[in-house]
Amino acid sequence: MHRSSLADSPLLKVSRPVSACSRCRSAKVKCDNKLPACTACERAGREKECTAANDQFARGKERSYVAALELRIEKLERRLSYARSTKDSVALHGPDEPPVATNSGRKDSMAFIRAAIHRKAARTQENADINTLVSDFGYLAVNTTTRDFEPSESNMTFARLVLAASTNEPVPEPRTTSLPAESAARALVQLYETRVLPLYPAFPGASLHALVSDLYQEHPRSIRSSEYWLFWMVLAIGSAAQSRSRQDEHYTNAVEFVGRALPHADRALKPGYVTQVQSLLLLTQYSMLDPAHFDSWHPIGFTCRAVVDQGLHQDPPHTQQMDQNALDARRRTFYCVYALDRAISMVHARAFSFYDDAVSVAFPSPGQANGIPSGGPIAKPSPDASVALFRLRQSQSDWYQALYQGNPTEPVPDATSFIWQKCFEMWEWSERLPADIPAAIREMLDLELRYSYVYCIASSARGAQMSAYGRLLIFEHAISYMDRIYDTANLAVNAAFYTYHDALRVFFIGSQFVAVLRDAGDLLLSGSPIPMPPSAPGKVSPPPQPVRLDRGTGDNLDRSLRCLDRVKLTLRLYGDRWEDALSLMESFETISSEVWKNLTTRRAMRNAAATGQWQPLPVA
Structure with a gap:
C-alpha cells in the first residue's frame, strides 16, 4: 500500500487503557474503563470505587490528567469545607458557650478545643483589662x-x-x-x-x-x-x-x-x-x-x-x-x-x-x-x-522632684550643696514677700516655709546623709512650726485657708522631730553649739539657725517635751473636725512613745538633782 493512501485512510484502533481500576486490577479481570464506572464495578455495585473522584488508582498511573485534577479539586474542597465548618462552629458558640454537637466527631472535638482556647484567652484579657483599669484609674x-x-x-x-x-x-x-x-x-x-x-x-x-x-x-x-x-x-x-x-x-x-x-x-x-x-x-x-x-x-x-x-x-x-x-x-x-x-x-x-x-x-x-x-x-x-x-x-516642686521622685539608686550629685541651695532660694523668697499681704496669710506662708525647710533637709532616698547641723535645723524649725500651728489651731476663727492637710503636715513635722531626737538626742538636748559646716568653693553656705521665738521657756529638754505634747494636742483638736486626725494622733503616740518616755525620765532626774533629792550611787 502506498504511503499516501495510508495517510488518507488511517487504521482506526482503540488505544489500550493506561491502567485498570483498582478493583479490576486486584481481581485480575478486564476493565473497559467506562466512565463514570467500568462495567465490572457497575455489575458488582461498586460504582463509587471506580470513579475519577477517588484516589484508588496507583500514583503515576491515573486514568487521565483531567481525572487527576478533579481528584485534587475535590480534596481541596473537602479541606475548605472542614475549615469553614470549624470556624462557624467556634464563632456561633462564642468564647463561653460549648459548640453544638455535630455528626463529625473529630470536627466537633477540634471545635471544643478551639472554643476552650478562646475562653481562656478571653478570661485572661478580661482580667488584664480590669487590673489595668484599677491600677491606672488615677x-x-x-x-x-x-x-x-x-x-x-x-x-x-x-x-x-x-x-x-x-x-x-x-x-x-x-x-x-x-x-x-x-x-x-x-x-x-x-x-x-x-x-x-x-x-x-x-x-x-x-x-x-x-x-x-x-x-x-x-x-x-x-x-x-x-x-x-x-x-x-x-x-x-x-x-x-x-x-x-x-x-x-x-x-x-x-x-x-x-x-x-x-x-x-x-x-x-x-x-x-x-x-x-x-x-x-x-x-x-x-x-x-x-x-x-x-x-x-x-x-x-x-x-x-x-x-x-x-x-x-x-x-x-x-x-x-x-x-x-x-x-x-x-x-x-x-x-x-x-x-x-x-x-x-x-x-x-x-x-x-x-x-x-x-x-x-x-x-x-x-x-x-x-x-x-x-x-x-x-x-x-x-x-x-x-x-x-x-x-x-x-x-x-524643684527639690521634691529631685530628692523624692527620681531613681532612688541614683543619688543627686552633690546632694548637700543642692539642699543648701534650695534652702537659700526659699529664704530669699520669704524676704521678698509683699509688705501688704494680710497678717493671717503671711503667717500661713511662714508655716509653709518652715514645713518646706524640714521636708527638704529630711532624709531621702536620693539625698545625702544628714549631718548634725541638718538635724539641728530640723529640731529648731519643727519646734517653731508646732508652736505657731498650735496657736493657730486654737483660734476661734482662722483668717486663712487651713484644711485637713494641715493635720497631715503636723504629723509629718512631729515624725521628723522624733527621728532627729532618736538619732542625735544627746547632742541636741545638751544645748552644746553645733558649728555650721563649711561650704564648698563656689557653693552656697548652709542656712543660719532660725531665731528662737520661745526664749525663756526652758532648755532644749523642756522645749522638746512641749513640742511633742503640742503635736498630740493639735491632732486631737483637729480630730474634733476631721476623724482621720485622731488616727494620726494615735499613730504619733505609738512612734513617739519611746522618745517621750526617755525625755520624761531625763526631766525627772534633772528636777530631782536640782532639788537635792537624788544622789548618785557610790562608786564601789
Missing part, C-alpha cells in the same frame, strides 16, 4: 476635651466618673430646695474672698458678687449649671472653713450646700471648657476640708488632666494675639491647679500629676485677687498673695 485615659459626655439617666458622664472615683461617703440628699438668706450667702462669699481667693484666684471675685445679685433678683436671668455649681460650692467651702467640729452647724450647712451643687455636676464638669477646670478646682478645695465625703487626690488628678488636655500648661504661641487680661486669667487658672497639685502630692508623699519640664507658663501679673472695681460690695479688695504662693510651690 491616670484614666479619658480625653477631657471631648464634648460627647451628654448627661442622661443611663449613661456614664465625665462628672459621674469623677464623683464615683472621688467620693468616700455619699453626700446626703438636700433638706430644702430654697436659697439661703441673701445676707448669709453674701457673708460666705466674702469669707471665700478673704481666705481662699487671695491664694487661688481661679476666677474674679466680681463674678461671684454679680452671680449672687442675679440669683436674688425677683426675676433672675437664666442661670447656667456651671454658675449654680460655682455658687453652691463657694458657699460650701466658706461654711466648711468655719467649722470647728463634725457636729456643728457650719459643717452641716456645708454638706447641705454640696448636696445642692451635685445635681449640676454633669453640666458644670462638662469637658472642653475652662469652667470645667474651675469647677474641678472647687471640688478639690472642698475635698480638702471634708475628707469624710471626698478624697482630694482624685479630684486634683482629674483637674490636672483637664488642664493638660486643654493646653493650659503651655502659654499660647507669640503669633496668637491675646488680650493681656485674658492671658493673665488663663495663667492664674493654671497656677491654681499647679499649686494645689504640688501641695496635695507632697502631703501625701506621692508623685506629681505632671513634671515641671512639661510646663511653659509665665507667672501672671500681680494684681488684686478678687478684681472688684471701686464701688463694689467690698471697698478694699484683699491683696493678691497668689503669685507668692505660686513661686513657693515652684521651688518646692
Whole structure:
C-alpha cells in the first residue's frame, strides 16, 4: 500500500487503557474503563470505587490528567469545607458557650478545643483589662476635651466618673430646695474672698458678687449649671472653713450646700471648657476640708488632666494675639491647679500629676485677687498673695522632684550643696514677700516655709546623709512650726485657708522631730553649739539657725517635751473636725512613745538633782 493512501485512510484502533481500576486490577479481570464506572464495578455495585473522584488508582498511573485534577479539586474542597465548618462552629458558640454537637466527631472535638482556647484567652484579657483599669484609674485615659459626655439617666458622664472615683461617703440628699438668706450667702462669699481667693484666684471675685445679685433678683436671668455649681460650692467651702467640729452647724450647712451643687455636676464638669477646670478646682478645695465625703487626690488628678488636655500648661504661641487680661486669667487658672497639685502630692508623699519640664507658663501679673472695681460690695479688695504662693510651690516642686521622685539608686550629685541651695532660694523668697499681704496669710506662708525647710533637709532616698547641723535645723524649725500651728489651731476663727492637710503636715513635722531626737538626742538636748559646716568653693553656705521665738521657756529638754505634747494636742483638736486626725494622733503616740518616755525620765532626774533629792550611787 502506498504511503499516501495510508495517510488518507488511517487504521482506526482503540488505544489500550493506561491502567485498570483498582478493583479490576486486584481481581485480575478486564476493565473497559467506562466512565463514570467500568462495567465490572457497575455489575458488582461498586460504582463509587471506580470513579475519577477517588484516589484508588496507583500514583503515576491515573486514568487521565483531567481525572487527576478533579481528584485534587475535590480534596481541596473537602479541606475548605472542614475549615469553614470549624470556624462557624467556634464563632456561633462564642468564647463561653460549648459548640453544638455535630455528626463529625473529630470536627466537633477540634471545635471544643478551639472554643476552650478562646475562653481562656478571653478570661485572661478580661482580667488584664480590669487590673489595668484599677491600677491606672488615677491616670484614666479619658480625653477631657471631648464634648460627647451628654448627661442622661443611663449613661456614664465625665462628672459621674469623677464623683464615683472621688467620693468616700455619699453626700446626703438636700433638706430644702430654697436659697439661703441673701445676707448669709453674701457673708460666705466674702469669707471665700478673704481666705481662699487671695491664694487661688481661679476666677474674679466680681463674678461671684454679680452671680449672687442675679440669683436674688425677683426675676433672675437664666442661670447656667456651671454658675449654680460655682455658687453652691463657694458657699460650701466658706461654711466648711468655719467649722470647728463634725457636729456643728457650719459643717452641716456645708454638706447641705454640696448636696445642692451635685445635681449640676454633669453640666458644670462638662469637658472642653475652662469652667470645667474651675469647677474641678472647687471640688478639690472642698475635698480638702471634708475628707469624710471626698478624697482630694482624685479630684486634683482629674483637674490636672483637664488642664493638660486643654493646653493650659503651655502659654499660647507669640503669633496668637491675646488680650493681656485674658492671658493673665488663663495663667492664674493654671497656677491654681499647679499649686494645689504640688501641695496635695507632697502631703501625701506621692508623685506629681505632671513634671515641671512639661510646663511653659509665665507667672501672671500681680494684681488684686478678687478684681472688684471701686464701688463694689467690698471697698478694699484683699491683696493678691497668689503669685507668692505660686513661686513657693515652684521651688518646692524643684527639690521634691529631685530628692523624692527620681531613681532612688541614683543619688543627686552633690546632694548637700543642692539642699543648701534650695534652702537659700526659699529664704530669699520669704524676704521678698509683699509688705501688704494680710497678717493671717503671711503667717500661713511662714508655716509653709518652715514645713518646706524640714521636708527638704529630711532624709531621702536620693539625698545625702544628714549631718548634725541638718538635724539641728530640723529640731529648731519643727519646734517653731508646732508652736505657731498650735496657736493657730486654737483660734476661734482662722483668717486663712487651713484644711485637713494641715493635720497631715503636723504629723509629718512631729515624725521628723522624733527621728532627729532618736538619732542625735544627746547632742541636741545638751544645748552644746553645733558649728555650721563649711561650704564648698563656689557653693552656697548652709542656712543660719532660725531665731528662737520661745526664749525663756526652758532648755532644749523642756522645749522638746512641749513640742511633742503640742503635736498630740493639735491632732486631737483637729480630730474634733476631721476623724482621720485622731488616727494620726494615735499613730504619733505609738512612734513617739519611746522618745517621750526617755525625755520624761531625763526631766525627772534633772528636777530631782536640782532639788537635792537624788544622789548618785557610790562608786564601789
